[in-house]
Amino acid sequence: MSGAAAHDPHALGHGEAPISERGPASKEIVVAYGFWIFILSDFILFSGFFAAYAVLVKETAGGPSGRMLFDLPLVAWETAALLLSSFACGMAGVAMLARNARWFQVAMGVTAALGAVFLALEVSEFVDLIGDGNGPDRSAFLSSFFALVGCHGLHVTLGLVWLTTMMAQVWAKGFREDIVRRVACFMLFWHALDIIWVALFTTVYLLGAGA
Template structure:
């Protein structure tokens, strides 16, 4: 009985110590809040994926994915984005070690690879529109441009965010606020890579089979 009471006393003291310690560090709070944002973004993309799955065969007599999609172009886009995720990871490791040159180098490589991805995606959109395969042509194309275009918009926002973050790093150094923003950017960028792998699988690989 005394052992149980002693255990309870220790547990109560731990609770008191935790409450007296105050709130969690801001880095943890910001990271947790950003994870909630990412989850809400994933919910939005899930809805877009569901819409595409329903409308994938609704071509209304127009061109289908098998006629429009270029496997080579999609593979190059995937390679660029996955490599950018790797360079982003190296940038994060360099930032944790407070190495300026390696951090800027990782950011520059990430930006160039992300920009190359966007350039290929815009070229794909342009070639499809030139063939008359616009978003108004069919429900399938509306769903395609909405899903892939939304991801491309996120990549564009990420590149702008990366540039602004590097400007802040150059001006302020490795301040806690800059480190927190770099952590959030890394989470955002890796999440975009995961979403793109799903797009590549569902839209481009499965699309040629329809």
């Protein structure tokens, strides 16, 4: 037995190799770190859209402003659907930790259904605005509005595709380690979309309707 092992038979720290000699980090750490960078870059992307909207919100070119256009009850239903979908997504995470495939699929199915309701209401809002002649080409204000809200809607659409893929993988292969990592990344992405929508609902709809 070496001197280090004799003084530290349970490897409590004296025999530990320096950090520089321990080799590469585990895949779990690398994936989590990389995905956090992606999430932060997405926040930066939305910050640009928010900044553009803040600059152009009063540039209506003589057309209607948010106060005349925004249907707050409809947007409230959108918000409720997305927030409830985030709660269901959290329940799916609990089921995943318990390795309960049935409740995982149920919770993810509810998440998908509520996300689809959110998208349907948003598309309905866009169709009504464009049908009334208030499309993105009407004014700089509406261009920035459609760009910001539409970008969020596109993210939700991609999230739903990702969600159904994760459901299929868990159904086919179970809670394999790599699949659990992917599901955890999806849940982080979905909750981030919730945070962005709360900011969007407050700054665009609530402040716009009261301006």
